[in-house]
Amino acid sequence: MAARRPHQTTAPKPPTFADLGVPDALVRVLAATGVNRPFPIQAATLPDALAGRDVLGRGRTGSGKTYAFALAVLTRLAAVAAPRRAGRPRALILAPTRELATQIDNVLAPLAKALSLRTMTVFGGVAAGPQIAGLRAGVDVLVACPGRLADHVEAGHARLDAVEITVLDEADHMADLGFLPTVRRLLEQTPRGGQRLLFSATLDAGVDVLVRRFLADPVVRSVDSTLSPVAAITHHVLHVHAEDRFAVLVELTAAPGRTVVFTRTKRGAKTLTRRLVAAGVAAVELHGNLAQAARTRNLRAFSEGEVHTLVATDIAARGIHVDEVALVVHADPPTEHKAYLHRSGRTARAGAAGTVVTLMTDGQAPEVRELTRKAGVAATTTRLRPGDALLRELAPGERTLVPQPVQQSAGPRHEMQPAQGSRDRRGGTPPLTASTRSAPARSGAVAFSARARPGARRGGR
Structure with a gap:
């Protein structure tokens, strides 16, 4: 049988x-x-x-x-x-x-x-x-x-x-x-x-x-459950000295691949973008103080690969979709867990994987621990300095910096405008160290001008 x-x-x-x-x-x-x-x-x-x-x-x-x-x-x-x-x-x-x-x-x-x-x-x-x-x-x-x-x-x-x-x-x-x-x-x-x-x-x-x-x-x-964390995202908290925050940010954003960096304020986004550009990172800003034409231009430059770093307030934390964002960096930890999850959701979209990094100083440790707990994410916390090997694991690839002077304007009008020729970041520059933050400008580098329209209305209007 x-x-x-x-x-x-x-x-x-x-x-x-x-x-x-x-x-x-x-x-x-x-x-x-x-x-x-x-x-x-x-x-x-x-x-x-x-x-x-x-x-x-x-x-x-x-x-x-x-x-x-x-x-x-x-x-x-x-x-x-x-x-x-x-x-x-x-x-x-x-x-x-x-x-x-x-x-x-x-x-x-x-x-x-x-x-x-x-x-x-x-x-x-x-x-x-x-x-x-x-x-x-x-x-x-x-x-x-x-x-x-x-x-x-x-x-x-x-x-x-x-x-x-x-x-x-x-x-x-x-x-x-x-x-x-x-x-x-x-x-x-x-x-x-x-x-x-x-x-x-x-x-x-x-x-x-x-x-x-x-x-x-x-x-x-x-x-999925309401505000559930995405399984394909790896979360890291980098415990840094306050004076090392910018150098660590530069090392992360100088890597190839798209990165979104979040700040809490519009002024913070503008200032950080100017500093990154001066340090050699091709970056644009996105926040409510920009005129609509600048917001559209900057988002297009980022989505089309003319620049690889977008520095934004929470205006970019919801609904904005750009393919292949490999890394999200909370330069300023958000104030509540919903914002953390929405910001983090700019990566690992449509089934892809991604990495989220939160920069944390000594004074921010209690709030960041509470933030990740409420968000339901298991973040790996590492104390490090610029040049740490983990930074290259989180943002792999050859670092490329082409420092540029940022044009100073007479008034408070600031729009980040990517110049022609900003698509290719492969310049073969040496690995980033803390001393490169004030490197002089080089000829043929990416140029950005900065002008912002004061009093621009919020996104809903």
């Missing part, structure tokens, strides 16, 4: 975008950009969103929320043909910052084009005239920051009574920035029976108020 074979079970095959109900035209666009399989947040939320249900999607940063709502919005709009009407969008996506609004539109635009739908962005820091003209011409999907959209609504350039689908992205961050009163006023002007999709990493009290007030019997879909 033949022996019985053990019963074998096969794991269910993960769904494709087509299985979830995404139209072929969009599936082809996704495939052309290398997106072939849904991420968990997309697989979890798309069936309900495509069925017209209100959805509350919770997922950690980098989990793929943008495609989750973008595909749902465009698919539903394309299913019912409707003429564009001046100033009356059919779908509204609210985002807390200009950078996130731009990034969402960059995802939407090629998908919308495949369905003959039109998108546009509305945010502050740029001239209102082109936005007014775009609204007048008619738009299917409007991606907006709350403040500037409220201005257009008040002036009569936009009406929200034709909005069929409303999306709130990074709702908890909008709450943190104080935008909820404006968001509530905007949502109250959308049709009561419209579909609402809310995506957030956390459900803090302010966000919960929005859910209870504006979402009708929402389907709740969560991917």
Whole structure:
């Protein structure tokens, strides 16, 4: 008698975008950009969103929320043909910052084009005239920051009574920035029976108020626990003397690969960027005191590889996606654990691995220990000095420094502008030592000018 074979079970095959109900035209666009399989947040939320249900999607940063709502919005709009009407969008996506609004539109635009739908962005820091003209011409999907959209609504350039689908992205961050009163006023002007999709990493009290007030019997879909740390990130705390902080930072940022360095203040980001540039690191800054054109230019220079170091405030901690960020450095430890996790989420995105380094002086030790404990991360703490071998393990590769004098301006206007020829950092300079911080400028080096516009509005306006 033949022996019985053990019963074998096969794991269910993960769904494709087509299985979830995404139209072929969009599936082809996704495939052309290398997106072939849904991420968990997309697989979890798309069936309900495509069925017209209100959805509350919770997922950690980098989990793929943008495609989750973008595909749902465009698919539903394309299913019912409707003429564009001046100033009356059919779908509204609210985002807390200009950078996130731009990034969402960059995802939407090629998908919308495949369905003959039109998108546009509305945010502050740029001239209102082109936005007014775009609204007048008619738009299917409007991606907006709350403040500037409220201005257009008040002036009569936009009406929200034709909005069929409303999306709130990074709702908890909008709450943190104080935008909820404006968001509530905007949502109250959308049709009561419209579909609402809310995506957030956390459900803090302010966000919960929005859910209870504006979402009708929402389907709740969560991917990973709220603010869960990413397993693919390795966390390190470097215990340094205060006078060694900058030299250690230079050694980390002079390595090849993209690095995001976080500071607590806008002035700190500006000052640190100028010092890094003077030391020979190709760096740009990103913070709220920059004019919008400079913010856009600097983020583009970083994402396209013209410079490899971005020095930013928490304006870059949420929603901003740049491929292949290998290292995140908390030059200033954040004040609370949520900010730590959001900052750290700029690396190890979409399944990649990454490294997070926090610089800690003696006086910061208690707060950093409490910070990592609340964040639920197991960080390796090492006391070191510049030149330590661990620095090359954390940021591997040949160090390249091309020191530059930073142009001094007469006033307080500062925009970091990468010059031509800044793509290649492989100059064969010797390993960094503390003495290189004041090295003289060399001919043919990367040039940056610094000018900032005072009084620039926050990202939501």
